[in-house]
Amino acid sequence: MTSSGKKGLSPAGTAWLVVGLIALVAVLAAIVFVVLAKGGPSPAPTSSPSPTQSATQSATPTPTPTALSRDEKIAKITDAVLTVHPDELAQYMTNPVHSVKFASDAPIWTSTPDELVAQLSPRMVGQKWYTVDPTTVQTWKDGPWTKYFPDGSLQFISDADNFLSIWIEDDGSISTVIYGISAALS
Secondary structure, eight states: OOTTSOOOOOHHHHHHHHHHHHHHHHHHHHHHHHHHHTTSSOOOOOOOOOHHHHHHOOOOOOOOOOOOOHHHHHHHHHHHHHTTOGGGGGGGEEEEEEEEETTSSOOOEEEOHHHHHHHHHHHHTTSOEEEOOHHHHHHHHHTTTGGGSOTTOEEEEETTSEEEEEEEOTTSOEEEEEEEEGGGGO
16 A cells, blocks of 8 residues: 555556557547548538529539540540550440451451450550551552551551551541551561
């Protein structure tokens, strides 16, 4: 007993008291963190507008995304290839979309845009892509491969000798993708 007649805490009791206080501080810190993460307490409600105020105020309309023109889609498709973002191509593909692995016995493959992107991604990443110059495209068209390079299609070649021929519909959508090794075109 102490001199005042009260019994003091044992060392074990003191330890449990400290642990309890630390737990309480941790819980309070977590509550403060959650409140701050949500942007703090909600502001106090303000008075409701009168019916005449409501009638004169107009809501701000949500902007509607505008449809891209054919030329804008072609620019975005070209950018997606040149910057090696094949996943961005899916939004411009028809569904279903067709593809051909050039110089193979594989038939025309019909798939969803996501499936085709999954096929193209490993063939595109890790390479630098360029647009094919018109003279080279014409050489390819003059050979037996003309059907793979229709007018209005986009052609790309990589520094690893791969190529893409992307067929564009009138609305700017991708309908078919031909891919392979450009040496097979010679």
